[in-house]
Structure formats: C-alpha cells, structure tokens
Amino acid sequence: MTHDIIFSDATGLAALIRTKQLSPVDVVRAHLDRIEAVDPKVNAIVTVADNALDAAKAAEAAVLAGEELGPLHGVPFTVKDSIDTAGVLTQRGSPIFRGRVPDADATSVARMKKAGGILLAKTNLPEFSYWLESDNLLSGRSNNPWNLDRTPGGSSGGESAAIAAGMSPLGLGTDLAISVRGPAAQTGIVSLxxxxxxxxMTGIWPRAPRRFWHVGPMARSIRDLALAFSQLAGPDGEDAFATSTVPFDAGAGVAPDRALRVGWMVGPGFGPIDAEVAATVQAAAEAFRGMGIHVEQVSIPALERDFALDVFNKLHVMEMKPAFREATAGRRADELYKMARTMLSLPDTSMADYVAAEQAAERLRDGYAAYFRNFDVLLTPVLPVPAHEHGIRALVVNGETVDLTYLQGATVPLNVTGLPGLSMRFGTSREGLPINVQLVGSWQAESTILHAASLLEGVSPVRGLHPTL
Incomplete structure (x- = not known):
C-alpha cells in the first residue's frame, strides 16, 4: 500500500482522499517515511515542514465532517527553497540567508494551500537558483535517483529528484532558462x-528582474500539471507581469475549430543534440502521426539567425548583476558558491550589444509567431543529452565539445520569448536514464500543449517506470 501511495499522482490521491478511501494522515506519513528512507542517498530535501502531520489531521477531520474540499485537499506538496513559505525556512541555497524564515507564503504556495494542499518540505537548489546542478555550500549536492552518480539538474533539481524518488507527488519549481523543464528531463517527471x-512570481527571489523568470508545477502526470496550473494561474495584484485574466480549465483541450497540427525539430538552432535524444523526439512525432494527427518536420529560421542562449546571456547578465551585488554586498568570497562568484566576475554587456540582443529577442518572438500561424504545437528536445555526471563544465555531444550551458539550448528560447513549454518523458537511454521531450505552445496556449501531452502520455513507452533506491 505504501508503494501505491508514494508513486501515485496527486490527482489520484486527491480522489481517494475525497471518497474516504485514503486518509490524508496516511498519505503524509507515507511520504515522510519515504523521505527518511531514501533522502540520505538523494539529498533532495532541505527542510521538512514541522506541521505537515498536524495539517494532515486537520484535513482528515474536514473530510469526515463533510466540509467543502479543495481539488488538492489532503495532498502533500513540496516547494523549491527559493520560494517563500510562511514559518518554514527559505534559505535560497546560500549561507547568506541561513536561518531565514519568511512571514508570508509566496502567491504560488498560498494558492496550493488554498486548493487544500499540505506543505510537506522544501527542496534543494543551487545558490540563488543559479546553476545547472543543485549543489551549494549550505545543504550540499542533490543526486539523481536513477543513478546517484548523475545530477538531477538545476535549478529545480531537488524538486525533480524528490518527485522522481517518491518523496513527493507534486511540487513547485522556478524556471529562468531551463530550471523546471531540464531537471524534469533528467529525472523523468513532468513539468510546465x-x-x-x-x-x-510574488514571494520569490529576486523581485527584480523578473522578465525571464517563471514559477511552475512539477509532477508525475500531465493531469497533475493541468490541475496544479488551474490553481496557480491568474493575477495577484502584486506581480505586474501577472496581468492575464484568461481563464484556464484543467479539463480544457485544443480549440475544436481544427485538427491538431504538430511540427517537430531537433535543430538547427539548439546546438548539437545527442542521437538518442533526437530519436526520442522523432519517436514522439511518429506517435502523434499514429493517432491521425498532422505531423511535419519543421525549422524556425529565427533560431538559426539568433542563437537564443547568446541573446539571453547578453540581456540577463546585464539585468541580474545588480541583484547579485545587493545580495552579496560585504560578504567574503568563502560565503559564496561557484555561480555567484562567476556572475559577479562577468563583464557588463555593452549598451550596443544589449540593444542588439533586444532586437534579436524580437526577431525570435516574430519567428515563433510565424510558426504558430500554421501549427498548434512544436515538439523539440528538452536537453541535448540525458542526465550527466556531477561537476562537469563541458559536454561532448556527437563528438562536439560544448560548454555545459548548452544544456539550455532548446529551453532558453521560451524564456526569451515567454512562450509556454512542457517537459515529459518519452524514452530511455542505453544507460537506463530518462529522456524527455518538450512541447511548445503559442502565447497562453497551455491548454493546447497539455491536451497534446495527455495524448502522448497515453501511448508512452515509459509509463509506470520508477527508480529503484
């Protein structure tokens, strides 16, 4: 029974709790026991919420009393440690913020709680959410539950590892260039x-700049992403970027006025892609074709003209350095981990390069807009390779050596353009590691990519696979 609980999805747990087939206390206790059993190997959990069991008892009492229940009533969830949680440590992976306890929840956390979710624990990350591995001076390095010698990614790597290992059914991560989609791919879960x-983004560091930052759900199933997103979406009156009042229905699908049209590509424009990853993307495309969906191999010329990773770096380094300087003012070098020191040492982008990068970003947005005139979904890799070894600084992909930041080649275009993207597993490498694909939609078309992903999930060759720890 415990195995069924810890590897169930949140939607399934909520249904069993609502119909009194399962107690919230049993669900929370099973996940706490799992944390105790496997986290010493994985090191995904930073802090366990002291009141999780008390909250579960209150949730159970509400069920028994016949009270109105939220869609996630009694379901535990975890949260990346850069996201504020009232009364629970939020230390951002840095000794600078050791012992920091926020007074208020981030908007995303408050909305999960309002839906009935129970905060279970905080998860590991790189310092300030800034690197491709979840490792820091405060809580150490997280490991991939599929292979402890591999990374679960960054910056939401603790979150991805916790969900993959059965320590949590659902969680929140943040994404600046890769950070919910990449870690999901490295551990074989789903994310949006x-x-x-x-x-x-209210209640998440940094407050500024925010134009490339996102917070989003990480989970076991596509229906969990849809359910969580239906609770998370919408303005809060504090984040000026969060202005859309377009409603989202967790059961919504693609608009019925035409059949779904899917394009797929593995490049050019993303950097080199491993042959196994490329084959998995093509297999997903063929799976769509087998459903009778119109599928074409495509290209987006704008991605070939302007490499999105270069555009992002020129814009974001210029914008983010003031936040780093403020956070680290007066601190010794030994209090800062690798990426903070690296960020502070980078030269400022010249104004000419900054303006050129802004123009390139507009060309990228136009390029995607042209693509989505003819297609509903773009299918791509998430990462160029499966989960890599800890501590490396370069990748060898198809015989080509590239900087590790090239991991972001297929994900960062969506941060530059703001478009939605979903990461889901559809393959396995020769070494037994997960391989995910990315589904991209047009502006505010989350329902379309969630619908497409649910179709793909139904024919996935990797459903029901879990790591053995």
Whole structure:
C-alpha cells in the first residue's frame, strides 16, 4: 500500500482522499517515511515542514465532517527553497540567508494551500537558483535517483529528484532558462513552464528582474500539471507581469475549430543534440502521426539567425548583476558558491550589444509567431543529452565539445520569448536514464500543449517506470 501511495499522482490521491478511501494522515506519513528512507542517498530535501502531520489531521477531520474540499485537499506538496513559505525556512541555497524564515507564503504556495494542499518540505537548489546542478555550500549536492552518480539538474533539481524518488507527488519549481523543464528531463517527471506572467512570481527571489523568470508545477502526470496550473494561474495584484485574466480549465483541450497540427525539430538552432535524444523526439512525432494527427518536420529560421542562449546571456547578465551585488554586498568570497562568484566576475554587456540582443529577442518572438500561424504545437528536445555526471563544465555531444550551458539550448528560447513549454518523458537511454521531450505552445496556449501531452502520455513507452533506491 505504501508503494501505491508514494508513486501515485496527486490527482489520484486527491480522489481517494475525497471518497474516504485514503486518509490524508496516511498519505503524509507515507511520504515522510519515504523521505527518511531514501533522502540520505538523494539529498533532495532541505527542510521538512514541522506541521505537515498536524495539517494532515486537520484535513482528515474536514473530510469526515463533510466540509467543502479543495481539488488538492489532503495532498502533500513540496516547494523549491527559493520560494517563500510562511514559518518554514527559505534559505535560497546560500549561507547568506541561513536561518531565514519568511512571514508570508509566496502567491504560488498560498494558492496550493488554498486548493487544500499540505506543505510537506522544501527542496534543494543551487545558490540563488543559479546553476545547472543543485549543489551549494549550505545543504550540499542533490543526486539523481536513477543513478546517484548523475545530477538531477538545476535549478529545480531537488524538486525533480524528490518527485522522481517518491518523496513527493507534486511540487513547485522556478524556471529562468531551463530550471523546471531540464531537471524534469533528467529525472523523468513532468513539468510546465507556462506563458510568462501566467503565474505570479510574488514571494520569490529576486523581485527584480523578473522578465525571464517563471514559477511552475512539477509532477508525475500531465493531469497533475493541468490541475496544479488551474490553481496557480491568474493575477495577484502584486506581480505586474501577472496581468492575464484568461481563464484556464484543467479539463480544457485544443480549440475544436481544427485538427491538431504538430511540427517537430531537433535543430538547427539548439546546438548539437545527442542521437538518442533526437530519436526520442522523432519517436514522439511518429506517435502523434499514429493517432491521425498532422505531423511535419519543421525549422524556425529565427533560431538559426539568433542563437537564443547568446541573446539571453547578453540581456540577463546585464539585468541580474545588480541583484547579485545587493545580495552579496560585504560578504567574503568563502560565503559564496561557484555561480555567484562567476556572475559577479562577468563583464557588463555593452549598451550596443544589449540593444542588439533586444532586437534579436524580437526577431525570435516574430519567428515563433510565424510558426504558430500554421501549427498548434512544436515538439523539440528538452536537453541535448540525458542526465550527466556531477561537476562537469563541458559536454561532448556527437563528438562536439560544448560548454555545459548548452544544456539550455532548446529551453532558453521560451524564456526569451515567454512562450509556454512542457517537459515529459518519452524514452530511455542505453544507460537506463530518462529522456524527455518538450512541447511548445503559442502565447497562453497551455491548454493546447497539455491536451497534446495527455495524448502522448497515453501511448508512452515509459509509463509506470520508477527508480529503484
């Protein structure tokens, strides 16, 4: 029974709790026991919420009393440690913020609680959410539950590892260039980076700049992403980017006025892609074709003209350095981890390069807009390779050596443009590691990519696979 609980999805748990087939206390206790059993190997959990069991008892009492229940009533969830949680440590992976306890929940956390979710624990990350591995001076390195010698990614790597290992059914991560989609791919779970501004970033560091930042759900199933997103989306009156009042229905699908049209590509424009990853993308495309969906191999010329990772770096380094300087003012070098020191040492972008990058970003937005005149979904890789070894600084992909930041080649275009993207597993490498694909939609078309992903999930060759720890 415990195995069934810890590897169930949140939607299934909520249904069993609502019909009194399962107690919220048993669900929370099963996940706490799982944390105790496997987290010493994985190191995904930073802090366990002291009141999780008390909250579960209150949730059970509400069920027994016949009270009105939220869609996530009694279901535990975890939260990346850069996201504020009232009364629970939020230390951002840095000794600078050691012992920091917020007074208020981030908007995203408050909305999960309002839906009936129970905060279970906080999860590991790189310092300030800034690197491709979840490792820091405060809580150490997280490991991939599929292979402890591999990374679960960054920056939401603790979250991805916790969900993959059965320590949590559902969680919240943040995404600046890769950070919910990449870690999901490295551990074989699902995640959603919605259109920029759909989910408020209130209560998440840094407050500024926010134009490339997103917060989004990470989970076991596509229906969990849809359910969580339906609770998270919408303005809060504090995040000025979160202005959209377009409603989202967790059961919504693609608009019925035409059949779904899917394009797929593995490049050019993303950097080199491993052959196994490319084959998995093509297999997903063929799976769509087998459903009678119109599928074409495509290209987006704008991605070939302007490499989105270069555009992002020129814009974001210029914008983010003041936040780093403020956070680290007066601190010794030994209090800062690798990426903070690296960020502070980078030269400022010249004004000419900054303006050129802004123009390139507009060309990228136009390029995607032209694509989505003819298609509903774009199918791409998430990462160029499966989960890599800890501590590396370069990748060898198809014989080509590239900087590790090239992991972001297929994900960062969606942060530059703000478009929604979903990461889901559809393959397995020769080494037994997960391989995910990315489904991209047009502006505010989350329902379309969630619908397409649910179709793909139904024919997935990897459903029901879990790591053995």
């Amino acid at each position: 980076k919605a259109t920029h501004g759909r989910v408020p």
